[in-house]
Amino acid sequence: MKARKSLGAVLFLVYLACYAAFVGVAAFGTFAGGKPDGGLATTAVGGLPWGVVAGIGLIVGAFVLALAYAFFGADANEGGEAA
Amino acid sequence: MIYETSTLAIVVFAAFVGAVLALSFWLGSRARTSGGYFAAHGQVGWFVNGIAFAGDYLSAASFLGICGMIAFFGYDGFLYSIGYLAGWIVALFVIAEPIKRLGKYTLADALNAKFQSRGVKLVAAVSTLVISLFYLIPQMVGAGALVKPLLGLPHWAGVAMVGATVTLIVATAGMVSTTWVQFVKGTLLVVICGVVVALLLERGFAVPSTPIPADAVQRIEKSADGTSVNGAPISATNQLDSRLRAAHGTGFGSVAALPDGAAATGPLGPIAYIETFAGSTITTWQKGTGATGETTFTPIERKGSDLLLPGANPTFKGVRDDRTWLKLDFISLMLALFLGTASLPHILIRYYTVKDAAAARKSTVVGIGAIGAFYVLTLYLGIGAMTSGALDPTDSNMAAPLLARTFGEGLFAVISAVAFTTVLGTVSGLVMAGAGAVAHDLMKDVFRVQLDDRGQVRWGRIAAASLGLGSIALGIAFEKMNVTFLVGWAFNIAASANLPALVMLLFWKRTTKEGVIAAMSVGLIASLAWILCSADTLEKVYGYSAADAVASALVPFSQPAIVTVPLGFATLVAVSLFSARSARPRTPVAVA
Structure with a gap:
């Protein structure tokens, strides 16, 4: 129970950091003088814009963390099964 | 625009909806006790509950609103998808298991488990009702938008008809049937949207037969004599897109140029589809006002790569500005989306329909999987709607159904029926949350009306009917607003009113009932007042011009969460510390 709480807290903080970084880059790191300049406007692997990669990454990442x-957070007395 | 009705579409729609209603009534007749009516006896399996989470959460805002916003503004709509999904992380890691352990039927049960206070019950019930009502409005707006093209009815008639039907169902049924309706709807929504995306990828992109010039302005004017389009009365053969289709072989929303000058791409993979869109030029349409006051739509060519960046929508335009304070609207909304999910009463009550905390956790994981899959699909649906020549520029909420229509009337009918069940599933959950707040919290615990089990169910049904009827009136009043934008308000209010109390109750032992009551009251009133005094509301609800709205607004930006959530936390801490000190017995002073 305690271990699961700790795991939940760590995973929550990991995701919170990723989400905050995404919002921060979108707000402060993507435009300069009204023009696209770095951040989500740059091209990532496979020719996709970083905005799309980061957005889908946050969605898929949430499921992976869940x-x-x-x-790993299942108690022995719950049968230890994953969802 | 006016829409031609299709017999096939109506038949498929009626069959689909009839099956869902039959299921609802059949299961609803089993809910005789309050435990059955409000919480499905706590016996729903975790997988079914997880998909029902998706059915509950993926509302008209997610399906109609996000697809429409992506179709009109690109990446800004996808930001809602990201924020809505991210909120489930808070639900899973912070709220799910404790709320299951603490509560019975309603949010107020959980908040009041430690205190047994009528005040906590009252403020939690009011908060539930306000949030549910704000969330119900966009569902009704979505319902009205939906039946317009299908049945050829005006918006108000659609809202009234759909609202009355939905209200009848949820007032007579309970949480068991609501769960199964949401399960069916959640499954259908993800599967059918997956099919549409597969068809989109198979079709790829194509440019119109002849380019659309920059002066191809389309005009629509409404007057006492009726509606005219491009100078002639509107009719089945003279619609807003008729001239475009005749001249260019496409309607609103199309690809102006593909990479390397290609005329069509043929089938594309999921990555190549986005990559090709980013490298293309897209014809979008800017709304304006003409010389005689008519509404104009002017073609504007934009790079696909630019449409995959934030800031095209007025709500997010500050992102492209160098001034920091203009970015606060965007940051505040993303905060509200992140914190709001775990504070929505109709989502929280679904934790009471499973047997224990482990099942609550597992069903959240299933829900995140289904909801996440859907939100990835919204990006493709929105881009597909933006480039398929099927947009109605007067109504962003119709983008997804009209996209489906480009693949045939059958798919349009199925999508419309799924969208209807989308409204039905979410409204069911919202009305259940409101009904629980009235019957279980207000009537029984706050006003202490002596109610037996059947009495609680009866009051729950009366409350459900009242909430449904109220939401019909509001759904008509808010017709012109994008449903996703409206849901953003509900998230702001939920995050401001409920989250500070929930989190501090779970993780700060010095929380007092006075602190909870104060925090919820301040969060609710402050966020509501902020929204009602904002430039967005002045413009879109009160009818101010954009410039007058900005000049007259009493608050500097429209999304309140960045101010009102911290305010809720600060209020709770301050009042809890003060009330704990006041309650402490004073040490007698020795008298010399």
Whole structure:
């Protein structure tokens, strides 16, 4: 129970940091003088804009963290099964 | 625009909706006790509950609103998808298990578990009702938008008809049927949207037969004599897009130029689809006002790569400005989306329909998977709607159904029916949350009306009917607003009113009932007042011009969460410390 709480807190902080970084880059690091300049406007791997990669990454990342929490955070008396 | 009705679409729609209603009534007849009516006896399996989470959460705002916002403004709509999904992390890691352990039927149960206070119950019930009502408005607006093209009805008739039907269902049924309606809807929504995206990828992109010149302005004017389009009365053969289609073989929203000058791409993979869009030039349409006061739509060519950046929508335009304070609207909304999900009463009550905390956790994971899959699909649906020549420039909420229509009437009918069940599923959850707040919290615990089990269910049904009817009136009043924008308000209010109390109750032992009551009251009133005094509301609700709205607004930006959430936390801490000190027995002073 206590270990699961700690795991949940760590995973929450990891995601919060990623989300805050995304919002910060979108707000302060993507435009200069009204023109696209770095941040989400740059091209990532595969020719996709970073905005799309980061956005889909946050969505997929949330599911990956949720799976990790369900798998590693399950108590023995709950049967230890993942969702 | 006016829409031609299709017999096939109506038949498929009626069959689909009839099946859902039959399921709802059949299961609803089983809910005789308050435990069954409000919480499905706590016996719903975690997987079914997880998909029902998706059915509950993926509202008209997610389906109609986000697709429409992406279709009109590009990446800004996808920001809502990201924020809505991210909020589930707070629900899973912070709220899910404690709320299951603390509560029984309603949000107020959980908040009041430690205090047994009528004041906490009252303020939590009021908060639930306000948030549910704000969330109900966009569902009704979405319902009205939906039946317009399908049945050829005006918006108000659509809202009234759909609202009355939905209200009847949820007032007679309970949480068991609501759960299954949401399960069916959640499954259908993800699967059908997946099918549409697969068809989009198979079709790829194509440019119109002849380019659309910059002076191809389309005009629509409404007067006492009726509506005219491009100088002639509107009719089945003279619609807003008729001239465009005749001259260029496409309607509103198309690709002006593909990479390397290609005329069409053929089938594309998911990555190549986005990559090709980013390298293309897109014809978008800017709304304006003409010399005689008519509404104009002017073609504007924009780079696909620019449409995949934030800041095209008025709500987010500050992102492209160098002045920091103009970015606060965007940051505040993203904060509200992140914190609001875990504070929505209709989502929280779904934790009471499973048997224990482990099931609550597992069902959240399933919900995140289904909801996340859907939100990735919204990006493709929105881009597809933006480039398929099927947009209605007067109504962003219709983008997804009209996109489906480009693949045939059958798919349009199925999508419309799924969208209807989307409204039905979410409204069911919202009305259940409101009904619980009235019957269980207000009537029984605050006003101490002696109610047996059947009495609680009866009051729940009366409250459900009242809430539904009220939301019909508001759905008509808010017709012109994008439903996603409206849901943003509900998230701001939920995050401001409920989250500080929930989090501090769970993680700060010195929280007092006075602190909870004060924080919820301040968060609710402050966020509501902020929204009602904002430039967005002045412009879109009170009818001010954009310039007058900015000049007259009493608050510097429109999204309140960045101010009102910290205000809620600060209020709770201050009042809890003060009330704990006041309650402490004083040490007698020795008298010499």
